Amino acid sequence: xxxxxxxxxxxxxxxxxxxxxxxxxxxxxxxxxxxxxxxxxxxxxxxxxxxxxxxxxxxxxxxxxxxxxxxxxxxxxxxxxxxxxxxxxxxxxxxxxx
Amino acid sequence: xxxxxxxxxxxxxxxxxxxxxxxxxxxxxxxxxxxxxxxxxxxxxxxxxxxxxxxxxxxxxxxxxxxxxxxxxxxxxxxxxxxxxxxxxxxxxxxxxxxxxxxxxxxxxxxxxxxxxxxxxxxxxxxxxxxxxxxxxxxxxxxxxxxxxxxxxxxxxxxxxxxxxx
Numbered sequence: 001x002x003x004x005x006x007x008x009x010x011x012x013x014x015x016x017x018x019x020x021x022x023x024x025x026x027x028x029x030x031x032x033x034x035x036x037x038x039x040x041x042x043x044x045x046x047x048x049x050x051x052x053x054x055x056x057x058x059x060x061x062x063x064x065x066x067x068x069x070x071x072x073x074x075x076x077x078x079x080x081x082x083x084x085x086x087x088x089x090x091x092x093x094x095x096x097x098x
Numbered sequence: 099x100x101x102x103x104x105x106x107x108x109x110x111x112x113x114x115x116x117x118x119x120x121x122x123x124x125x126x127x128x129x130x131x132x133x134x135x136x137x138x139x140x141x142x143x144x145x146x147x148x149x150x151x152x153x154x155x156x157x158x159x160x161x162x163x164x165x166x167x168x169x170x171x172x173x174x175x176x177x178x179x180x181x182x183x184x185x186x187x188x189x190x191x192x193x194x195x196x197x198x199x200x201x202x203x204x205x206x207x208x209x210x211x212x213x214x215x216x217x218x219x220x221x222x223x224x225x226x227x228x229x230x231x232x233x234x235x236x237x238x239x240x241x242x243x244x245x246x247x248x249x250x251x252x253x254x255x256x257x258x259x260x261x262x263x264x
Binding site: 003004007010011014015017018022023024025027028030031032034035038039041042045046048049050052053054055056057058060061062064065066067068069071072073075076077079080083 | 103104107110111114115117118119120121122123126127130133134137140141144145146148149152153156157160161163164167220221223224225227228232235239242243246249250253254
């Protein structure tokens with residue numbers, strides 16, 4: 001496994017562990033999701049570069065478009081949570097069972 | 099160039115450690131910006147300049163929205179204006195960076211013409227395939243973005259009906 005490979009994998013796994021294990025704010029969880037998307041984007045772009053194939057570079061573009069959709073929907077949920085419950089703490093959401 | 103790529107890889111992992119170690123969202127967003135900038139460095143080091151530009155504009159632009167939202171929740175009491183010495187320092191710094199960058203990218207072009215033949219760089223040409231033969235994909239992606247606009251409007255409104263109706 002080369003150094004680049006290891007970096008992409010470890011970035012993704014670290015962001016996923018951070019999303020899974022212990023989050024205080026809902027916003028930190030959204031930022032971890034964005035970190036996972038960043039790792040996938042860099043992996044796809046390096047893949048189509050190392051394969052020397054032109055038409056594979058469509059895939060990172062489609063991925064980053066869907067990533068923008070995901071980020072905006074997550075932020076909308078964050079804003080809605082902030083307005084109905086007063087804060088975006090995960091513990092608070094667990095306590096209120098919502 | 100290998101050392102620059104190594105620096106980018108190190109910055110990517112380092113920024114993601116900063117995100118995953120559960121700081122307050124203000125600093126977590128800063129760590130993600132660091133990671134995205136390092137990703138741009140990696141991609142441009144491997145020669146994928148157009149996707150690096152896309153990552154810098156769209157991804158960092160989207161991150162700036164998150165970052166501005168966090169900064170609005172923790173606003174600073176004494177913002178810096180144009181008259182401060184630090185702003186003047188940054189203006190001089192960016193002028194120096196601009197001069198160095200101009201010397202760096204002077205000989206790089208998208209289209210290389212050698213005699214009768216011309217060569218297009220692979221990432222620019224590859225992305226332009228999306229607008230040439232990937233018409234349905236482009237249409238679907240645009241439709242998804244439009245749907246997302248209405249999803250966001252519907253989630254955040256609380257007038258008569260919607261997700262926040264009390």
